[in-house]
Amino acid sequence: MRAFEAVGKQLSFTGGAAALSVSQSAMSRHVAALEDLLGQRLFDRDAGRLALTPAGQELLAVVSKSLERIEQTMNAIRDDSVPSRAMRLHVPPTLLHQLFIPMLAEFHRDHPEVRIDVSSAHTTGLPEADLDMAIVYDRPNVDDRVTDLLWMVRVVPLCSPAVGALAGSMAMAPFLADHELLHVKLQGQPRDLLWGDYLRRHGIAIPSHDGLAFDTSIAAARYATTSGGVMLGDVDMFAAEIAAGQLVAPYDAVIEDGYGYYLKLHPDDLSDPAIAVFRSWLIGRFANFREQV
Structure with a gap:
């Protein structure tokens, strides 16, 4: 998995091998073994250029997040002084400044142990960023994310x-x-x-x-x-x-x-206690807000 992630991020067996300090042949063997196990090609190789297949793109996103979480958890177990991983959250700019900052202050008072990194960008739908959760402004749509309508x-x-x-x-x-x-x-x-x-x-x-x-x-x-x-x-x-x-x-x-604000996250992240508690709190908080206006 480490070999696949390194090659996938670099789109190069040479670059991936350098990142992990192993030989290029070893990287090739690991990736080939993973492709044999899955019965799917993870990379397209054309005239010396490397590109992820759709299967490779899907797997890379999950592998990168999983390996990062494993490393952070192992660090936390090994050293009690290592803080918990910060949850990465996107909020559209107007929502962030008009309503969300006071809500975030309430949540932080109730759950000071949950660390949150907030980002904001002008975009319709999901931003192109590595996130744990995102509040998006969009029309209703169906994708592979867990989606909760906020309003x-x-x-x-x-x-x-x-x-x-x-x-x-x-x-x-x-x-x-x-x-x-x-x-x-x-x-x-x-x-x-x-x-x-x-x-x-x-x-x-x-x-x-x-x-x-x-x-x-x-x-x-x-x-x-x-x-x-x-x-x-x-x-x-x-x-x-x-x-x-x-x-x-x-x-x-x-x-x-026809537009609304939706909370989106990966299904496998529902097992994260911090994400689960924040999701439940946020849904309830927005429901209360709509009753008050």
Whole structure:
């Protein structure tokens, strides 16, 4: 397994052999023995170039994580001063800053023994990173991960009180036509995907492709409160700003836009006590949050 992992990461028998300080022939024998055991090729060899097969890609992810966990556990057993492995968690930027940091503080007070490394990146779906758990913003989908729905997003046009006051008795269509639409870009999607879908569902035929676009909802909200324009915002994510009067919803036109926040993890990680307790706590905490808003 060590030989396979080293070759898989280096995509080179020579590089893998150097990483483990063994001969290249020994690496080849170990990998060949593993392929014979599985009855599957783990590498494609073409003109001296090495590439993982689909089976090899699947195995490498599991082997790397398993070997890392074995090493960390052995270190912890050998030396009681070695701390437990930190759980690697991804949280989308707006969720992290709007809601998750106070939640994380609560969990840390209740479970100080659980170490968590939090990362955040603007992405739709799973980020390309080595993670134990990830909260993702995405549409419903099926993959090989354990997936828990934390909440479905509910959106409505939001703006500053000054802009909202201009709505008066005006219908939503002319109001939106008179103001700049602020977009939140989704990875690999047209910049006006969310606004375009919202307008179609309300039967509003106005151009939606113009206006400023931001990577995160929190940036769009900041612009809306200070500089004008109308964003399409999650009423639960920005409940505090709405309650404080920093953002207003001139129209009662909330819809679920098909996106949600999901917790994802590998099935084999459910046996990790720290991951299991954090997952249970997080699901319950988000359920309580939705009841309060």
